[in-house]
Amino acid sequence: MALLISNDVTGRVLKMADAVDAMENVLKQYAQGLAAFQPRTDFWAPTATNGDYYRWGSLLGMMYDPPTLALRFKSDILTWTEYDDAVTEEWHNMEPGTYCGFVILIDMSNGEIIGLINDGILQHARVGATAGVGAKYLAREDSTVLGVVGSGGMAYAYTEAICCVRPIEEIRVYSPTPANREKFAADITEKLGIAVKIVEDNMAVARDADIVALCTDSRKPVYTVDMMKAQKPGPLFIRCPVDEIDEPVYDAVDRIIGNQQDKYGDYIIGSQQERDRRPSGKSYRRRYETNEYPMLANVIAGDVVGRESESQSIYYDNNSAGLQFAAVGRVVYEKAREAGLGMKIPMEWFQQDIRN
DSSP: OEEEEOHHHHHHHOOHHHHHHHHHHHHHHHHTTSEEEEEEEEEEESOOSSSSEEEEEEEEEEETTTTEEEEEEEEEEEEEEEETTEEEEEEEBSBTTOOOEEEEEEETTTTEEEEEEEOHHHHHHHHHHHHHHHHHHHSOTTOOEEEEEOOSHHHHHHHHHHHHHSOOOEEEEEOSOHHHHHHHHHHHHHHHSOOEEEOSSHHHHHTTOSEEEEOOOBSSOOBOHHHHHHSOSSOEEEOSSGGGBOHHHHHHSSEEEESOSSOOEEEEOSOHHHHTTSOOOHHHHGGGSOOOOOBHHHHHHTSSOOOOSTTOOEEEEOOOOHHHHHHHHHHHHHHHHHHTOSEEEOGGGGOOSSOO
């Protein structure tokens, strides 16, 4: 019996501390060869009628304990907008304000589909939880000041997860839209009991911060070498989209730790002129290139040193991984099942008597 699990149910049953624990556990399994994932695969088509491009994105991952496989896909119409010397990437499904992202969860002990999950809340939680694990292993233990650039769903998730693993006493935030940053400050102050200070720009976020969380939808860099130097000695900064990091930062930072070394799959149809409409900047294209960064999973397992000194600067390249959906999705499924939540769907709907 599969459970159809809505964002409302996920929001009711999932606690960030549980998501952080699940991600730490699955990353340990990955280092031991007990978890695996396929790098994200993107299919592009210049066929959008109410946007710039169509993109299908999928992630696949599995873990040994509990034996779970997850397939997450999203079907997006992308729009790139330039304003105030910034470029943002927006997306929707069919019409602005609606989104299509879904997770299929499978129990690998018998092949049963056990969960069909809307990915809105889960998407934020799995990335934020991974950022939390990164902060646990890479941030200085005495880190108390967190700076956040951005005020959307990822900003909430990153902030809560990092506060699960470090004794954060001060949070400051900046994003371009006053209403959004004000709401974020009020919500986080109420939820975590930590006062959030709204500051005037990205530099003010970074100045004397121990950890900086980058949680924007910008397609132009928002984190610079000057911001890294403005943080306290031994800074950690964690990105969401890879575009957020200015190119000189890669040479200036002492250490980069990532989640994967393989590149995203990248498939496109259309004429050369149509293909050239896609973003082509170096920061944007980094996701479609391999890297040689040591991986957080190996730091957790003790195979690789994470922080080597209290003064070392570290960039955590928090890349998407399908095993995040297996780990956190399984937590959501089990808690929803225990609470009697979700819509039950018979497995017979997905089975057939013709050998395929």
